[in-house]
Amino acid sequence: MATDARAGSRVVPAVAAALAVAYLLAVTLVPILLAPLTIAAVLAACAIVLTRRRSRALVLFMAAIGAWLASALAVAWILQGEPRGGLLWVVGGLFVLPLPLVPWLYSRSFSPSPEPRAPSPGPGGGPA
Amino acid sequence: MTVLAVLLALAAALAWWGARRARSASDYFAAGQRAGAWLVGIAGTAAAVSAFTFVGGPGLFLVAGAGSLWIILSAPLTGALQCWAVGERVVEMAHRHGVLTPTELIGTRFGPAARAVAALVVVAGCIASGAVQAKAAAVLGETVLGVPGAVAAAAAILATTLYTAAGGMRAGLLADAVQGGVMAAAALILAGAAIAAAGGPVAALATLGRARPELLGAFGSVPPARALAWYLLFCLGTLAQPHYLQKFFFLRSPVELRRLPAVLTGALAAMLAVWLGVGLAGAALIAQGRLAVARPDELTPAVMRLLGPWAVLLAGIAVLAALMSTAASFLNLAAAALTRDLPAALGRPVGGITAGRAATVLVGVGAVLLGTQSERTIALLGVAGWGFFTAALLPVFTVGLAWPRTTGAGAVAAMLTGAAADLALEAIRSQLPPGLEPGLAGAALATLVLILVSVLDSRLAGARTPEPGARLS
Numbered sequence: 001m002a003t004d005a006r007a008g009s010r011v012v013p014a015v016a017a018a019l020a021v022a023y024l025l026a027v028t029l030v031p032i033l034l035a036p037l038t039i040a041a042v043l044a045a046c047a048i049v050l051t052r053r054r055s056r057a058l059v060l061f062m063a064a065i066g067a068w069l070a071s072a073l074a075v076a077w078i079l080q081g082e083p084r085g086g087l088l089w090v091v092g093g094l095f096v097l098p099l100p101l102v103p104w105l106y107s108r109s110f111s112p113s114p115e116p117r118a119p120s121p122g123p124g125g126g127p128a
Numbered sequence: 129m130t131v132l133a134v135l136l137a138l139a140a141a142l143a144w145w146g147a148r149r150a151r152s153a154s155d156y157f158a159a160g161q162r163a164g165a166w167l168v169g170i171a172g173t174a175a176a177v178s179a180f181t182f183v184g185g186p187g188l189f190l191v192a193g194a195g196s197l198w199i200i201l202s203a204p205l206t207g208a209l210q211c212w213a214v215g216e217r218v219v220e221m222a223h224r225h226g227v228l229t230p231t232e233l234i235g236t237r238f239g240p241a242a243r244a245v246a247a248l249v250v251v252a253g254c255i256a257s258g259a260v261q262a263k264a265a266a267v268l269g270e271t272v273l274g275v276p277g278a279v280a281a282a283a284a285i286l287a288t289t290l291y292t293a294a295g296g297m298r299a300g301l302l303a304d305a306v307q308g309g310v311m312a313a314a315a316l317i318l319a320g321a322a323i324a325a326a327g328g329p330v331a332a333l334a335t336l337g338r339a340r341p342e343l344l345g346a347f348g349s350v351p352p353a354r355a356l357a358w359y360l361l362f363c364l365g366t367l368a369q370p371h372y373l374q375k376f377f378f379l380r381s382p383v384e385l386r387r388l389p390a391v392l393t394g395a396l397a398a399m400l401a402v403w404l405g406v407g408l409a410g411a412a413l414i415a416q417g418r419l420a421v422a423r424p425d426e427l428t429p430a431v432m433r434l435l436g437p438w439a440v441l442l443a444g445i446a447v448l449a450a451l452m453s454t455a456a457s458f459l460n461l462a463a464a465a466l467t468r469d470l471p472a473a474l475g476r477p478v479g480g481i482t483a484g485r486a487a488t489v490l491v492g493v494g495a496v497l498l499g500t501q502s503e504r505t506i507a508l509l510g511v512a513g514w515g516f517f518t519a520a521l522l523p524v525f526t527v528g529l530a531w532p533r534t535t536g537a538g539a540v541a542a543m544l545t546g547a548a549a550d551l552a553l554e555a556i557r558s559q560l561p562p563g564l565e566p567g568l569a570g571a572a573l574a575t576l577v578l579i580l581v582s583v584l585d586s587r588l589a590g591a592r593t594p595e596p597g598a599r600l601s
Contacts, residue, residue, distance in 0.1 A: 012531040013579045016523070020572035027563040031353035034563050038360050042205065045364055049212035051530045065205070073356075076346040083337045086346035087194040090201065091404065098204040099397055103390035106208035110386040 012051060015044050035077060039069050053111055061105045068098060145299060156296030156481050157464045158228040158377045163301060165384040169391025171301050171453070172375035174308030176366075177399045178257075178454035179264025182315070182447045185400075186431070187424030189407025190414070193336075193343025195350025200403055202363035203396045207389030213367050214525050215385060218376040229461065230373045231469040234524060239536035242524075244473035245543045247465035249520045250370050252547075254462035255494045257371075257513040261285065261451035261458075262499025268447050271429035272440055278500050285499075288452045289492035292459045293485040300456040301378060307449035312398035314446035319405020321439060322431050325413065332412035339415035353563030361565045365514050368522035368571075371457035402446075406431050455495065463487035512554055515567025519550035523575040531582075535589075538582030546574030 019041050026033040043066045050058060072093045079086040154160055163171075181200075188196035218233060227233045231250050235243025262281040269280020291299045326332040336343055347355040366372050379385070410427040413419040413434065421430050432443040467483040523542045528534040553566035560566070 009532055012527060013533075013583075016527045016531075016575050017579050020575040023568060023572045027353065027357070027561055027569070031351075031561070031563050034353050034356040034360075038356050041360055042202075042209070042363055045213050045367065045526060046209055048214075048526060048530045049216065052216060077352065079346040080352060081345050083341040083344035084333055087197075087333070087344045087348075090194050090197055090346050094201045095197075095204060095397075099393060102204050102208045103393045106211060106389045107386050109212075 012048075019044060035073050036070075039066060039073065042069060049109075055109070055111075058109050061109055064105070065102065072097075145295065153468070153478075153481070154228060155298045156484055157460065157468070158222075159297040159301040161222070161228075161378060162380045163378040163384075164380060165387040165391055167301065167305050168375045168378050168384070169388050170308040170312075170395050171304035171378075172372070173392055173395035173399065174304045174311055174449070174453035175371050175375070175457040176369070176454070177308075177311060177396065177450055179261055179268070179447050179451040181399060182311075182402055182443070182450050183264050183267055183425055183428050185403035186407035186410055187427045189343075189403065190411050190421075190424050190427050192350045193340070193348030193411070194346060195348030195355050196407065197404065198347070198350070198355040198358040199362050200400050202359055202366075203400055204393055205363060206366040207392035207396070209363065210366055210372065210392075211385050211389055214373065214529065215376050215388070216382070217529050218373060219379055219382045219385060222377045222379075223382065228377055229464045229468070230370045230377075230521075230525075231461075231465050232472075234539065235469065235473065237529065238524070238534070238539040240473040240475075242536050242539040242543070243469050245540050246521070246524070247469035247473065249517075249543055249547055250465040250469075251462045251491070253513060253516050253520070254370070254458040254465075255491055255498060256516065258285070258455050258458045258462075258491065258495030259499035260513055261455040262496045264447065264451050266500055267425050268429070268444060268451075271426055272432065272444050272447075278496075281496050281500050284448055284451060285455060285492050285496045288455045289459060289489055292456045293463075293488035293492075296481070296484065297374075297378065297456075297460050300460055304453040304456060307453040308395060308399075310449045311446050311453075312395055314442050314449075315399045315402035315405075318432070318435075318439060318443055318446070319401040319409075321435050322406045322409035325431075325435055326409035326416070327412070329408075332408050335412040335415050336408070340411065343411060351562035353561070354565075357563040357565040357568060361515060361518060361568050364522060364526075364571070365518040365567060368518045368520075368525055369514065370461050370517065370521070371454065373525070374457055374461060399450075402428075455492075458495070459488045459491050462491040466491075512566075515554070515565060515570070516547065516550050518567035519546035519570025519574060521546070522571040523578045527575055527578055531579075533582055533586055534578060535582045535585040537585040538578045538580075541581040542574040542578035545577040546570040549573045 019037070022033070022037050023041070026037050043062060046062055046065060075089055075093060076086070079089050185196065185200070188199075218230075221227055221233055221236065225236050227236055231243060231246040234246040262285050265284035266277030266281040269275045270277045273280060291303060323329055323332060326335070333344065342349045350358075379388075406428055410419065410431045413431065414421070419430050419434060421427050428443065428447075429440075432439040463484045466487040468478050472478050520543045523546065524539050528539050528542070547570070550566045550570035553560060553564070553569055557566060
């Protein structure tokens with residue numbers, strides 16, 4: 001766990017900084033990159049839970065959410081000029097489909113007493 | 129006028145009930161921390177869904193079509209996301225350290241300076257967001273109730289201030305839950321009736337397909353980059369809205385989190401039906417020549433008038449419920465920041481319930497004054513308020529709580545950077561590229577500042593002892 005904690009303490013700022021820089025560059029230079037960036041940012045936010053508790057099921061759930069979001073955004077991109085098809089996909093694929101599934105995934109992943117992370121030393125050596 | 133009078137009478141009764149039960153700071157600011165997932169989920173959704181959804185949303189659909197939906201498309205994700213990313217940690221800290229509010233949590237983790245800055249951010253954001261509700265009440269009064277906008281705004285916010293000031297969140301949570309039930313039922317009924325009036329979903333789509341096909345593409349008339357930025361802003365932004373985070377402090381136990389996303393998501397989906405239903409039907413009715421509006425915000429009232437007096441009454445009650453439940457949270461959060469967080473951060477005695485009541489009234493008056501003066505549409509005011517909290521608080525609640533090496537100086541610098549960047553970019557919003565949302569850009573800059581300052585602070589501090597209470601997680 002201590003190794004995990006040390007790795008997490010490097011991963012969190014590295015991922016956050018990369019996403020922040022990528023967003024600022026994408027919106028000013030390459031707006032099309034906002035689509036993959038959206039998927040990455042949403043997944044990264046969900047994955048914050050992995051800094052507290054880690055399980056194979058949680059990782060699989062994150063992968064499932066990432067796959068769904070990538071597919072949904074790709075189809076929306078294809079249907080951007082399609083009346084009817086575009087609106088129906090956005091409502092059906094991005095809203096209605098995950099409506100019951102994501103809360104169910106959370107319920108399945110819930111751990112009533114998450115194992116606390118092993119403390120890593122703070123800047124002054126205190127508990128982090 | 130009758131509706132407003134009944135509203136004030138109900139608020140007075142609720143204020144009396146709440147005042148008898150709010151005996152401690154925990155009662156007043158965190159509803160006694162005794163609520164379960166159902167109550168918190170429905171009340172939390174009512175607080176989250178504001179007049180922005182009932183009035184601004186359908187109006188935005190009229191302008192942007194399917195593009196407007198990207199603001200709400202992340203709703204199925206956000207309940208679980210909130211719990212995974214911040215909720216579990218917040219509930220654990222609230223119960224372990226007796227923390228009552230989001231700003232107090234920031235102080236517990238990052239020290240008194242961060243608590244003071246967070247309090248200022250929350251006060252400014254809550255007054256601005258409360259102004260959105262006052263503005264919506266003004267629109268509702270002018271277009272539906274037939275009373276001057278300023279009178280409607282003052283009455284709605286005064287009624288909310290009355291029960292919030294007297295009973296705090298003991299009264300507020302109960303009121304929010306009742307309002308949430310009313311909003312969900314009204315949203316489904318009104319959306320269905322509006323679609324039926326437009327000839328059913330197939331006829332409405334066919335009408336729009338002929339008259340305004342640009343509204344029906346996957347991104348509507350909005351550039352894809354802006355639609356994606358809205359999705360991201362309103363998805364990640366839920367992790368930084370104090371009125372969203374506030375509900376985690378009301379839970380009686382961490383176990384309640386298991387069912388919370390399902391309750392939040394179900395209630396939210398029901399309430400958001402009005403955005404699509406009234407927006408789609410209203411746009412189709414205008415295309416059919418059966419309806420005309422001068423401004424997008426007039427769409428919902430115009431559709432309701434077409435449906436008949438029952439719909440006008442039901443919509444009026446739903447919008448009042450929506451704006452009052454949201455305003456109640458903002459009033460309570462701002463009062464806590466003014467009377468608990470700022471004094472505590474400055475080393476002064478923390479104010480009690482009486483001070484909280486006075487601060488609630490002060491914030492309510494400020495929200496009405498600001499809301500009745502603004503010329504921006506409700507949807508744009510809502511986006512601006514949401515973006516301010518996202519820019520200032522998202523890095524602290526996500527990276528800050530998850531990364532053990534975040535320091536108090538890093539948190540302070542991030543909140544100030546995010547708030548300043550958001551305000552500066554909002555001032556030039558019309559000149560920004562489509563995907564550059566001030567809230568997201570502010571949060572991105574603030575994240576970089578948080579990491580940089582924390583790393584530098586840690587290195588400069590060397591063997592310095594951490595600030596008291598600043599290293600809890």
